[in-house]
Amino acid sequence: MTNLFKITGTVTLKKGAGRQLKSGGMWVYDNEIDTFSETVEDGGLIELHDFDDYFMGIGFVNRRSKITVRMLSRHEGEINEEFIKQRVKDAVSYRMDTVDTSSCRLIFGEADFLPGIVIDKFSDVLVVESLALGIDRFKQLIVDDLKEILKEYGMPIRGVYERSDAKVRQLEGMERVKGFIGEEFDTKVMITENGVKYYVDVKDGQKTGFFLDQKYNRRAAAKIAAGKTVLDCFTHTGAFALNAAAACAKHVTAVDISADAIQKTRRNAELNGLSGRMDFVCADVFDLLTDMESNRKHGYDYIILDPPAFTKSRDTIGSAVKGYKAINAKAMKLLPRGGYLATCSCSHFMTDELFRKMLHNAAEDAGVQLRQIEARQQAPDHPILWNVPETDYLKFYIFQIV
Numbered sequence: 001m002t003n004l005f006k007i008t009g010t011v012t013l014k015k016g017a018g019r020q021l022k023s024g025g026m027w028v029y030d031n032e033i034d035t036f037s038e039t040v041e042d043g044g045l046i047e048l049h050d051f052d053d054y055f056m057g058i059g060f061v062n063r064r065s066k067i068t069v070r071m072l073s074r075h076e077g078e079i080n081e082e083f084i085k086q087r088v089k090d091a092v093s094y095r096m097d098t099v100d101t102s103s104c105r106l107i108f109g110e111a112d113f114l115p116g117i118v119i120d121k122f123s124d125v126l127v128v129e130s131l132a133l134g135i136d137r138f139k140q141l142i143v144d145d146l147k148e149i150l151k152e153y154g155m156p157i158r159g160v161y162e163r164s165d166a167k168v169r170q171l172e173g174m175e176r177v178k179g180f181i182g183e184e185f186d187t188k189v190m191i192t193e194n195g196v197k198y199y200v201d202v203k204d205g206q207k208t209g210f211f212l213d214q215k216y217n218r219r220a221a222a223k224i225a226a227g228k229t230v231l232d233c234f235t236h237t238g239a240f241a242l243n244a245a246a247a248c249a250k251h252v253t254a255v256d257i258s259a260d261a262i263q264k265t266r267r268n269a270e271l272n273g274l275s276g277r278m279d280f281v282c283a284d285v286f287d288l289l290t291d292m293e294s295n296r297k298h299g300y301d302y303i304i305l306d307p308p309a310f311t312k313s314r315d316t317i318g319s320a321v322k323g324y325k326a327i328n329a330k331a332m333k334l335l336p337r338g339g340y341l342a343t344c345s346c347s348h349f350m351t352d353e354l355f356r357k358m359l360h361n362a363a364e365d366a367g368v369q370l371r372q373i374e375a376r377q378q379a380p381d382h383p384i385l386w387n388v389p390e391t392d393y394l395k396f397y398i399f400q401i402v
Helices: 081-098 139-152 212-222 239-246 259-271 285-294 314-334 352-366
Strands: 007-013 027-029 033-036 045-049 055-061 067-073 103-108 117-122 125-130 159-164 177-180 188-193 196-201 229-233 251-256 278-282 302-305 340-345 370-376 395-401
Touching: 007 055, 045 067, 081 103, 081 139, 103 139, 103 188, 103 212, 117 139, 125 139, 139 159, 188 212, 196 239, 196 259, 212 239, 212 340, 212 370, 212 395, 229 239, 229 285, 239 251, 239 259, 239 302, 251 259, 251 285, 259 278, 285 314, 302 314, 314 340, 314 352, 352 370, 352 395
Parallel strands: 007 045, 125 159, 229 251, 229 302, 251 278, 302 340
Antiparallel strands: 007 033, 027 067, 045 055, 055 067, 103 117, 117 125, 159 177, 188 196, 340 395, 370 395
């Protein structure tokens, strides 16, 4: 492990650069850098200095990436195996204090001071997503530490699967990869969340296989589902729909454009004995809501909107706002007075201020008022580090239409 922890050189900032870094951020962009020492090695550790040679910290460097340096520590001294293990210990300890750890996100990149890596736990299986060249070299060490620490907590891990197949890896000059880390195992994993059972496909499901960040938002949404007729839009594998049905909703319709998602939702409904109170529709949500509005099909008194991110960059925020406004306004028009709307956005670039403004405008267009019941964010296993705005991404609201 000697070479893994070697400082390969020095990166120096331009004068006046690094404002976000100096206020607690963890990234240095390519246009903020003045010089690299000759020995700097992409993927290796470097010392970061300000323009006047003041020591700023230690991080990973990758000159092929716009995010050229990802900070690992602000302190001088050796980065070694014990340093990494302590970071992993701290991440696990935090989850033990704050969330149900039967299935949860154990490591959330920058928010756990291990930039560029995400590790989710689904029952006794880990799923790893490595998105940066520097952390990729530490991946096996982090996994080994995590397995050892979890075993000490009485949570042995039977298998690890890698889902480092996101396109963003190509921006780092890395290949997209997926496969077993260690021995092979059955990649269809059953988990229980909020008392609801799911089959999670860690090999071929979206992202790492299941969206853990909405865990407590699903529970909040279910609190008012009893006796309601619910339309769950963008159902994915049925999580909101199943929570509503389990909470004694009168009937739940789960909608998704993906036939595979609908099939998985059916299977999860059968697993929970909820099929009798549910139906499943494979359709484009925009088209479905438009058709319902045109034909005055006002059969639901609770609509849940959990769309994918409509924007993944600042350049497309304008079109994303239009998309969010369209579906929310249609849902508001379809609901009766006294009906309920749960709505969210998982895009970091769609800020809470923008999202609230969009909802206000959608309500005006729909000719309704919104009575706020809950305003929530991601579950605590996806912690928000206040000085790292990229960690703050999920907005979730429940309203009554009045």
